[in-house]
Amino acid sequence: xxxxxxxxxxxxxxxxxxxxxxxxxxxxxxxxxxxxxxxxxxxxxxxxxxxxxxxxxxxxxxxxxxxxxxxxxxxxxxxxxxxxxxxxxxxxxxxxxxxxxxxxxxxxxxxxxxxxxxxxxxxxxxxxxxxxxxxxxxxxxxxxxxxxxxxxxxxxxxxxxxxxxxxxxxxxxxxxxxxxxxxxxxxxxxxxxxxxxxxxxxxxxxxxxxxxxxxxxxxxxxxxxxxxxxxxxxxxxxxxxxxxxxxxxxxx
Amino acid sequence: xxxxxxxxxxxxxxxxxxxxxxxxxxxxxxxxxxxxxxxxxxxxxxxxxxxxxxxxxxxxxxxxxxxxxxxxxxxxxxxxxxxxxxxxxxxxxxxxxxxxxxxxxxxxxxxxxxxxxxxxxxxxxxxx
Numbered sequence: 001x002x003x004x005x006x007x008x009x010x011x012x013x014x015x016x017x018x019x020x021x022x023x024x025x026x027x028x029x030x031x032x033x034x035x036x037x038x039x040x041x042x043x044x045x046x047x048x049x050x051x052x053x054x055x056x057x058x059x060x061x062x063x064x065x066x067x068x069x070x071x072x073x074x075x076x077x078x079x080x081x082x083x084x085x086x087x088x089x090x091x092x093x094x095x096x097x098x099x100x101x102x103x104x105x106x107x108x109x110x111x112x113x114x115x116x117x118x119x120x121x122x123x124x125x126x127x128x129x130x131x132x133x134x135x136x137x138x139x140x141x142x143x144x145x146x147x148x149x150x151x152x153x154x155x156x157x158x159x160x161x162x163x164x165x166x167x168x169x170x171x172x173x174x175x176x177x178x179x180x181x182x183x184x185x186x187x188x189x190x191x192x193x194x195x196x197x198x199x200x201x202x203x204x205x206x207x208x209x210x211x212x213x214x215x216x217x218x219x220x221x222x223x224x225x226x227x228x229x230x231x232x233x234x235x236x237x238x239x240x241x242x243x244x245x246x247x248x249x250x251x252x
Numbered sequence: 253x254x255x256x257x258x259x260x261x262x263x264x265x266x267x268x269x270x271x272x273x274x275x276x277x278x279x280x281x282x283x284x285x286x287x288x289x290x291x292x293x294x295x296x297x298x299x300x301x302x303x304x305x306x307x308x309x310x311x312x313x314x315x316x317x318x319x320x321x322x323x324x325x326x327x328x329x330x331x332x333x334x335x336x337x338x339x340x341x342x343x344x345x346x347x348x349x350x351x352x353x354x355x356x357x358x359x360x361x362x363x364x365x366x367x368x369x370x371x372x373x374x375x376x377x378x379x380x
Binding site: 036041084096097098113114234236237238239240241242243244246 | 297299300301302304320325326327328330331332375
């Protein structure tokens with residue numbers, strides 16, 4: 001009889017929630033999946049999802065102003081230094097191309113159809129390495145944590161070699177005459193990027209606010225916000241951008 | 253050749269049918285000019301990083317010139333109504349382009365009316 005009771009309890013324990021289990025991690029927002037920049041991919045959308053420009057207006061240091069002038073020559077007077085180079089992490093999400101966000105064991109991975117390299121955001125509580133151990137790279141070193149339903153990502157140690165944050169002058173098929181006049185916004189290897197990812201719009205919209213501090217290039221800290229639409233119907237395509245040599249250096 | 257918008261196209265046709273240079277940016281296209289032509293598709297290169305349309309345009313004397321029309325990335329175009337099979341060799345189309353500034357026979361795609369009647373853009377929604 002006693003054995004039967006123990007067996008029954010054991011069986012029931014498999015079916016019932018375990019009350020004393022470790023507290024589960026705080027619920028995180030569902031930022032995972034495929035997202036597509038709204039303003040870049042539609043002529044007609046709800047204006048509340050219009051991207052917000054850099055605020056306050058970026059103010060160049062002397063070095064930054066000269067860098068901006070030099071970037072303005074690329075693709076016009078000078079060839080682009082490598083159209084297939086990865087873009088700056090501050091320009092990674094929100095444009096024409098879809099971003100796929102994946103959950104790994106101790107990291108979140110961002111993939112962009114256009115960009116050849118992923119962004120790995122370490123979520124295991126580590127910090128950045130000390131400055132003497134930085135290993136500058138295209139996408140830098142990123143660590144993240146959750147603040148409620150907002151993913152906060154802190155990035156340093158970029159290599160400062162990316163195209164400007166607003167791209168090469170006339171750098172894409174949808175370039176406009178007005179766009180040709182906009183000053184280029186470069187970023188140096190001293191850039192510190194803080195991004196805040198938050199799902200809004202009844203779970204269908206990803207809002208990403210990007211705060212940029214780069215004392216080598218800018219006198220002030222500024223932020224912009226981009227909005228992306230959840231698009232489970234979109235298959236992220238391969239984009240090996242050296243395939244057709246005709247387009248090799250044009251800064252797409 | 254039927255030229256609906258006659259902007260710089262005569263000079264362009266006076267030059268040879270050399271394909272657009274590989275080493276350029278979109279600054280090489282005159283983004284302030286739209287030229288609309290009737291053309292025949294010679295070849296579609298549905299390739300990364302950008303799709304190219306090789307089109308044949310006849311002038312008023314019946315002389316045929318090949319133009320190289322650069323479009324967007326395949327992924328962008330797929331998301332905006334294109335398939336690799338949308339245009340085939342021999343298809344007759346009405347196409348609007350930003351011409352090359354240097355007068356060579358080429359340009360960047362603004363929009364094209366494809367055989368099924370749709371108007372498609374270069375990878376973003378077609379301009380109205």
